[in-house]
Amino acid sequence: MRKSSGLTQNLRRQETIAGYLFLLPSLVFFLTFVVYPMFMCIYTSFFDSNMGKDAVDTFIGLGNYKELFQDKVFLGALRNTVLIVVVAVPTVCAFSLWVASAITDMKPWLTSAFRVIFYLPVVTGSVAVTVVWKWMYNNYYGIFNYLLKGMGVIDKNINWLGDARYALWCIIIILFTTSVGQPIVLYVSALGNVDTSLVEAAEVDGATQMQVFWKIKWAQIMPTTLYILVITTINSFQCFALIQLLTSGGPNHSTDTVMYYIYYTAFKLYRYGYGNAMGVVLMIIIALLSAVQFKLGQAQD
Amino acid sequence: MNKKSKAYRIFSLVLVIILALLFTFPLYWIITGSFKTGKEINSTTPVWWPSEWTLKNYQKLMSKFKAPLFEIAIPFSQYFSEDGTPAIGLTGPTVPAAVRWLLNTVWMAVASMLLTCLTAAMAGYSLAKKRFVGRNLIFTLIVCAMALPKQVILIPLIREMSSLKLYNTLSAVVYPIVGWPFGVFLMKQFSEGIPTEMVEACRIDGASEWRTFTDVMFPMIKPGVGALAIFTFISSWNDYFMQLIMLSSNRNLTISLGIANMQAENQTDFGLIMAGAAFAAVPIIIVFVIFQKYFTKGITMGAVKG
Numbered sequence: 001m002r003k004s005s006g007l008t009q010n011l012r013r014q015e016t017i018a019g020y021l022f023l024l025p026s027l028v029f030f031l032t033f034v035v036y037p038m039f040m041c042i043y044t045s046f047f048d049s050n051m052g053k054d055a056v057d058t059f060i061g062l063g064n065y066k067e068l069f070q071d072k073v074f075l076g077a078l079r080n081t082v083l084i085v086v087v088a089v090p091t092v093c094a095f096s097l098w099v100a101s102a103i104t105d106m107k108p109w110l111t112s113a114f115r116v117i118f119y120l121p122v123v124t125g126s127v128a129v130t131v132v133w134k135w136m137y138n139n140y141y142g143i144f145n146y147l148l149k150g151m152g153v154i155d156k157n158i159n160w161l162g163d164a165r166y167a168l169w170c171i172i173i174i175l176f177t178t179s180v181g182q183p184i185v186l187y188v189s190a191l192g193n194v195d196t197s198l199v200e201a202a203e204v205d206g207a208t209q210m211q212v213f214w215k216i217k218w219a220q221i222m223p224t225t226l227y228i229l230v231i232t233t234i235n236s237f238q239c240f241a242l243i244q245l246l247t248s249g250g251p252n253h254s255t256d257t258v259m260y261y262i263y264y265t266a267f268k269l270y271r272y273g274y275g276n277a278m279g280v281v282l283m284i285i286i287a288l289l290s291a292v293q294f295k296l297g298q299a300q301d
Numbered sequence: 302m303n304k305k306s307k308a309y310r311i312f313s314l315v316l317v318i319i320l321a322l323l324f325t326f327p328l329y330w331i332i333t334g335s336f337k338t339g340k341e342i343n344s345t346t347p348v349w350w351p352s353e354w355t356l357k358n359y360q361k362l363m364s365k366f367k368a369p370l371f372e373i374a375i376p377f378s379q380y381f382s383e384d385g386t387p388a389i390g391l392t393g394p395t396v397p398a399a400v401r402w403l404l405n406t407v408w409m410a411v412a413s414m415l416l417t418c419l420t421a422a423m424a425g426y427s428l429a430k431k432r433f434v435g436r437n438l439i440f441t442l443i444v445c446a447m448a449l450p451k452q453v454i455l456i457p458l459i460r461e462m463s464s465l466k467l468y469n470t471l472s473a474v475v476y477p478i479v480g481w482p483f484g485v486f487l488m489k490q491f492s493e494g495i496p497t498e499m500v501e502a503c504r505i506d507g508a509s510e511w512r513t514f515t516d517v518m519f520p521m522i523k524p525g526v527g528a529l530a531i532f533t534f535i536s537s538w539n540d541y542f543m544q545l546i547m548l549s550s551n552r553n554l555t556i557s558l559g560i561a562n563m564q565a566e567n568q569t570d571f572g573l574i575m576a577g578a579a580f581a582a583v584p585i586i587i588v589f590v591i592f593q594k595y596f597t598k599g600i601t602m603g604a605v606k607g
Contacts, residue, residue, distance in 0.1 A: 012432075018510045019431030023439065026424035029416075029480035034446055037457035037477075044457065099320065102313040116593055117321045120328060123589040125539040127557040128578035131564050132327045135334070135571045143330075143347045177324060182600055189601040209306075238452050241541045245561060259452055266456045267546070279453035290448040 041276045041283070049273035057273065064277035074278065077249075077256035080168060084257065085236045087172055088179060092232050093225065096180045100187030101213070115188060119181035126178065126241035133174050134246055137161050161247050164254035171242050171255060179235060183228045190224035191217065223297065230293045234286055258282050331582065334575035335359065342572045358576035365563070365573075366398035368552040379466040387470075399580055401552060402559040406538060407584075409471045409555060413478040413537040414530050420479060422526055425488025426518050430500055440489070443482040451481065455546050462547060473547040474555075478537045484529050487602060491525035492518065528599030531592045538585050556581040 045064055049057040068074055096118075103114040121129055136142050137160040145157045160170050194217050202212050240259040243249060249256040249264060256264070258278060266275035334342065338355050341348040370393030378388040428440055454477070462473040495518065503517045504510075519526075544555045554562065560577040567573055589596060 015431055016433035019427045019433040019436065021510075022423045022427035022431070022514070026420035026479075026485055027439070029420060029476060030443070030446070030482055030485070031480075033458065033461075033477040033480035034454060034482065035442070037454040037461060038446070038449065040457035040461070041453055099317060102317050106314075112593070112597075114317060114321060115597065116590060117324055119589070119593075120586065121324060123535060123539075123586055124328060124331075124582045125557055125585065126541050127561045127564075128331060128582040129327060131560065131574050131578050132331045132334070134564075135575070136327070136330065138569075138571075140345060141343055141569075141571065146345065146347055177327075185597050185600050189597070234450060238450050240452065244545070245564070259450075262453070262456065263542075263546075272456065272460075275456050276453075279456060283449050283453055286450050287448060 038283075041279050044273050045277035045280045047273040050270045060273075064274050065281075067274065068277055068281065073253050073256060074258075074261060076253055077258050077261040080255065081237060081239070081257045081259075083168065084172055084175065084239055085233055088175055088236045089229060089232045092176060092179045092183060093228055095176075096183035096228070097187055097225075099180070100184050100191055101217075103184075104188050104191045111188065115185055118184045121178045122181040127245065129174065129178060130242055130245040133170075134161070137170055137246075162251055164251050167247055167251065167255045171239070171246060174242055174246075175236065175239055179232055183232065186224050186228055187221065190221040194220045226293055226297050230290060233289055237282065237286060328582070328586075331575050331578045334571060335579045337572060337575075339572055342575075343569075358572040359580075361573050362399055362576045362580065363397035366551065367395050368398040368401040369393045370396045370401060371404065372552070398551065398554075399556070399559060399577065402554050402556040403580070403584070405471060405553065406555040406557070409474055409544075410534050410538045412471070412475045414534045416475065416479040417481075417484045417533045418526050418530050421484030421488045421529060422519065422522060423514065424485045425490075425492045425522070426514055428485070428489045429492035429495075430497060430518075443485055446482050447486060452542055455543060459546055468547065469549045469553055471548075471553065474537070474540070474543050477543065478533065478540065484533065487529055487599075488522065488525060491522050491602065495521045524595075524598070525602065527595045528602060531588075531595045532599035535585060535589060535596065 044057070046059060046061055047057040048060045048063065099114070099118060103111050106114075136144055139145065139157055139159040139162070142160070144160065145154070148154045149157070158166065160166050198216050199212055202216055207215070238259050239257050240263065243255055243257055243260040244263065247255045249260050259282070262275045262278045262282070265271050265278065333349075333351055335358050336354045336356070337348060337351045338353060338357065341351060371391075372389045372393070373391040374387035375390045379386060382388060428436060458473075458477060459468065462468045467473040467476070499517055499521070500513060503513045508516065539557065541557050541561070544558045545561070548554055548558060551559075551562075560574070560581050563577055564574050
């Protein structure tokens with residue numbers, strides 16, 4: 001009796017050691033390059049600190065946060081970010097659901113060909129995508145002005161990216177094309193997993209295509225929809241490369257997003273603590289949104 | 302038979318084809334643009350198909366900057382030099398900087414991919430199959446970290462990398478990618494699907510822990526590892542923000558960063574910029590098209606229980 005319990009204890013100890021050893025390499029990277037900086041982001045947000053080599057950090061408590069909510073540029077950036085999210089998320093979801101349901105019934109090679117095509121802008125990379133759009137939006141040589149003039153929509157060339165009225169919308173269009181790839185892949189696979197016996201039963205009972213979709217398929221792909229909502233929201237919140245490459249937040253901060261303004265504060269103004277305070281606010285917003293999604297997901301189950 | 306009306310089917314097919322054409326247009330514009338002459342590029346009437354194909358833009362791209370093909374630093378030498386720069390042991394022949402940037406990017410993406418796959422497969426196995434104190438705590442930490450925006454850690458990271466003397470090295474880009482917990486999460490989900498009996502049987506037969514992992518577990522999670530590999534490869538290749546922040550000297554740039562810098566310096570030389578964009582985009586697109594099946598799997602697996 002005693003011998004066997006000693007054995008299990010021995011086994012258990014061995015299992016613990018093995019478990020940690022297998023975990024160790026990953027844990028080292030995770031703690032050093034993810035958890036520690038996350039902690040530092042929160043910690044330094046309470047300091048007036050800059051990026052210099054011999055910089056001295058002074059503790060200022062909630063000073064950065066107080067300044068943040070009086071900073072017109074930050075509030076503008078927050079408003080732009082919310083606008084991007086509010087416009088991009090529903091359109092990306094609806095568009096990708098429509099495309100996915102249109103291509104999912106096709107021959108397999110066609111489905112995967114279309115899937116690849118809609119994923120292309122993601123794979124091409126933000127830099128290559130952005131530089132070509134920058135050319136297309138160009139005041140003199142861009143095809144947009146040419147086409148719109150040809151169709152009679154506008155009569156004078158518009159400096160799309162240099163005009164505060166249009167610049168943000170131009171960015172949203174590019175963001176849209178680079179955001180639908182992943183949702184389409186997810187929806188195609190979710191629609192493929194819908195229980196066909198339910199669909200067939202409904203069709204036998206004379207349900208219309210619309211009814212089948214909304215009453216059966218929609219409910220079954222709901223978890224995917226929630227997941228897509230979250231990833232698209234997070235991606236739109238983090239919109240950075242497009243802004244940095246296209247407008248640098250201009251004209252006159254009209255296209256700043258929170259992420260770009262963080263970068264601008266930390267690397268152009270060298271206000272490290274202030275940038276981190278914004279990072280913390282962004283983390284809180286995204287964590288709250290994720291929590292809402294999690295609750296919604298649980299309600300679904 | 303499906304009851305969708307024929308008219309609707311044709312309508313949606315036509316619409317999808319039009320949309321697909323619009324989505325491929327930027328890529329088409331990059332590639333044709335890169336072969337157009339300066340006159341056609343800067344014409345106010347767009348030239349839809351180059352009337353004469355020129356390699357001038359690529360020649361310019363290749364001759365603009367030069368850099369050694371590779372520089373192998375003496376390991377750890379940055380910790381002993383005055384200014385924190387490593388001592389270079391071996392320098393390659395001088396080549397166009399764009400080639401060096403491409404090589405840097407490949408090196409960075411391959412290193413991220415291999416390290417991520419190895420560490421994540423091991424950690425996933427441990428979290429799925431081993432029972433030990435602290436397991437749930439670690440897993441909760443991983444899930445929480447995944448929900449946070451990756452980019453907010455980059456500003457603190459830059460200081461950390463400077464104090465570790467890794468700033469402006471490709472390692473500074475690779476390590477945070479390896480640390481990002483998505484891979485561990487994915488591998489844990491995947492390993493849970495493997496029957497525990499298989500692992501136990503192997504242990505009872507007297508195989509060591511490591512042998513059990515390499516000979517029994519790893520072959521079974523291979524499809525998952527493949528998906529994670531291609532996913533990591535493509536996302537690290539395109540992780541522009543991280544590269545922008547961590548890399549500064551011209552020879553250490555990645556291809557995206559190099560093209561972005563070139564674009565900032567030559568705002569309106571669209572021919573040159575398109576040649577650079579094509580040079581950056583085409584290799585990764587080829588990789589994607591070849592491995593797209595794995596890639597699709599990686600995306601959908603990650604979502605199963607996100």
